[in-house]
Amino acid sequence: MHEYPLQLRWEGSTASEFSRDAVASTAGKQDIAVSASSDYAGNDSRWNPEDLLGASLATCHMLTFLALAKKLRLDVRGYEDHVTVTLDTVEKVTRVTKIRLAPTIRVAPGTDAAKVREMFEKAHKYCFIGQSITSEVLMEPVIEEVR
Secondary structure, three states: OOOOEEEEEEOOOOOOOOOOOEEEEOOOOEEEEOOOOOOOOOOOEEEOHHHHHHHHHHHHHHHHHHHHHHHOOOEEEEEEOOOOEEEEOOOOOOEEEEEEEEOOEEEEOOHHHHHHHHHHHHHHHHHHHHOOOOOOEOOOOEEEEOO
């Protein structure tokens, strides 16, 4: 078992309009300024929970994919994901219903694009963040050869 402790700090008063700004921190790492999105009276210059969920899934998926690619000796040379997190109201509850992962995966010339795509899809099975959420995950990779 592995544990990852962190702190979330907020100060203010809910007696009237209040700030949604807070700071997430953990030992040995840079603090992260967090808030709600402006849709929920927050501060769009800070990371919101939806951003962080999308970033967590995308990072876990990428790292899992890269490990699988290395194991199969696929020469991946770049990875740039464009992630979209969708909030929707379902049965009167707002939740993250869908997360779209749309990376451009750059590979060495002659790399088997079908195998790259297969490993990208397989990564979802082994990504522990992906296995921990109930949202639909759309996977739409584009594979490009680069020199």
